[in-house]
Amino acid sequence: MHIITHACTQCGTVVSANELESNRVMKCPGLDCENVLRFTDLDESDQEHFLDNKASYEL
Amino acid sequence: MKGVLLSGGTGSRLRPITHTGPKQLVPVANKPVLEYAVEDLKEAGITEIGVILGHKGREEIQDLLGNGSDYGVEITYIVQGNPLGLAHAAGCAKDFVGDDDFVMYLGDNILKEGVVDLVESFESGDFGAGIALQEVDNPQQFGIADVDDQGNVTQLIEKPDEPPTNLALIGMYVFSPAVFDAIEKLEPSWRGELEITDAIQLLLEDGYAIDSHVVEGWWKDTGKPEDILEANQLVLEDKSLKKRGTIGDDATVDGRVELAESATIEDGAVVRGPVSIADGAVIKSGTYVGPYTAVGPDSTLEGVHIENSVVIGESNINTSGRIVDSLLGKGANIGSADDFLPEGRRLVVGENSQLKL
Numbered sequence: 300m301h302i303i304t305h306a307c308t309q310c311g312t313v314v315s316a317n318e319l320e321s322n323r324v325m326k327c328p329g330l331d332c333e334n335v336l337r338f339t340d341l342d343e344s345d346q347e348h349f350l351d352n353k354a355s356y357e358l
Numbered sequence: 359m360k361g362v363l364l365s366g367g368t369g370s371r372l373r374p375i376t377h378t379g380p381k382q383l384v385p386v387a388n389k390p391v392l393e394y395a396v397e398d399l400k401e402a403g404i405t406e407i408g409v410i411l412g413h414k415g416r417e418e419i420q421d422l423l424g425n426g427s428d429y430g431v432e433i434t435y436i437v438q439g440n441p442l443g444l445a446h447a448a449g450c451a452k453d454f455v456g457d458d459d460f461v462m463y464l465g466d467n468i469l470k471e472g473v474v475d476l477v478e479s480f481e482s483g484d485f486g487a488g489i490a491l492q493e494v495d496n497p498q499q500f501g502i503a504d505v506d507d508q509g510n511v512t513q514l515i516e517k518p519d520e521p522p523t524n525l526a527l528i529g530m531y532v533f534s535p536a537v538f539d540a541i542e543k544l545e546p547s548w549r550g551e552l553e554i555t556d557a558i559q560l561l562l563e564d565g566y567a568i569d570s571h572v573v574e575g576w577w578k579d580t581g582k583p584e585d586i587l588e589a590n591q592l593v594l595e596d597k598s599l600k601k602r603g604t605i606g607d608d609a610t611v612d613g614r615v616e617l618a619e620s621a622t623i624e625d626g627a628v629v630r631g632p633v634s635i636a637d638g639a640v641i642k643s644g645t646y647v648g649p650y651t652a653v654g655p656d657s658t659l660e661g662v663h664i665e666n667s668v669v670i671g672e673s674n675i676n677t678s679g680r681i682v683d684s685l686l687g688k689g690a691n692i693g694s695a696d697d698f699l700p701e702g703r704r705l706v707v708g709e710n711s712q713l714k715l
Binding site for chain 1 (some may be wrong): 380411420424425430434435436437438440442446449450452453454541542544545546552634687
């Protein structure tokens with residue numbers, strides 16, 4: 300399985316694509332980080348891959 | 359070498375304790391299980407640790423570990439979200455790990471000997487992965503490894519009917535970055551998860567040598583209440599315990615007892631170790647605290663006889679009854695019903711609680 304993640308550019312906290320996709324827009328969960336993370340921060344090819352295979356990223 | 363510490367999961371087998379917090383923060387000998395893992399990684403010289411977070415208890419875990427500076431390590435948080443299996447958790451750590459090898463440590467596991475020997479064994483050769491094994495009496499219920507004379511793993515089998523060995527995988531691994539290629543090739547198993555044993559099997563099939571290290575000391579997965587009690591026994595048996603708190607002149611304290619600086623054992627109380635009593639706890643007159651008990655912070659015990667139990671903290675226990683083999687959640691209070699009519703026990707019990715009366 301292609302596992303897709305995004306690292307916050309401000310604090311380095313890593314967030315998986317399934318978490319980004321379910322929230323769409325979220326405050327970075329890193330400690331004291333105010334950065335905003337979006338599913339669209341992922342590469343377009345990763346976004347497309349995730350959405351095409353969304354079922355396999357769910358329980 | 360980096361560390362990846364898994365701290366997700368629902369903790370369903372530890373309900374109701376885990377209704378209000380993650381299982382990795384349940385204390386053993388008055389210290390959250392997760393802290394033992396961080397200390398083990400630090401002891402092995404690993405100071406860059408990625409902590410995998412699931413849906414449950416993220417903030418509590420971050421509140422405890424912070425940026426790692428209190429433990430002399432540097433922590434990066436990795437939010438896995440959906441619990442899609444151990445291999446998925448490892449895969450989420452790919453960017454954090456980079457080109458390094460890494461130890462993957464299950465945050466609700468605790469083992470006597472730490473991971474130093476596991477890491478040294480892995481580093482002594484050119485391995486794709488290293489796995490910790492322990493001899494078990496019931497290999498049919500575990501993932502089992504077959505190994506050759508040199509300790510190289512030749513096969514992994516999940517819950518075999520006819521196990522070739524009694525060496526079970528215990529949830530401690532060392533991986534080279536090659537594991538990420540194996541994970542990319544994985545498909546979810548029948549239970550919808552990416553299985554780490556499948557990733558290791560793929561490494562084997564791709565020609566990588568897999569090291570094994572047989573753990574001689576005890577190991578516990580603290581997933582169930584009885585496991586917490588057993589881990590508490592094992593840690594109290596081994597731990598160096600110091601009395602720093604206040605002990606009344608007419609209190610009786612036998613054996614090894616850890617008494618935190620602001621904890622008190624008052625006159626007329628009896629404490630028989632090994633026992634751990636945390637800060638702010640008060641053991642009042644007429645109370646007996648017996649072996650293998652941990653009394654958590656800011657708890658007050660009066661009149662009760664308690665042994666082989668874990669009181670997580672902030673409890674008031676004021677009863678003449680006997681409490682054994684019990685796990686009491688934070689803020690759980692137990693009083694006496696002796697003066698009430700009609701006679702009988704009076705309970706306010708949360709969902710998924712287990713009582714034996």
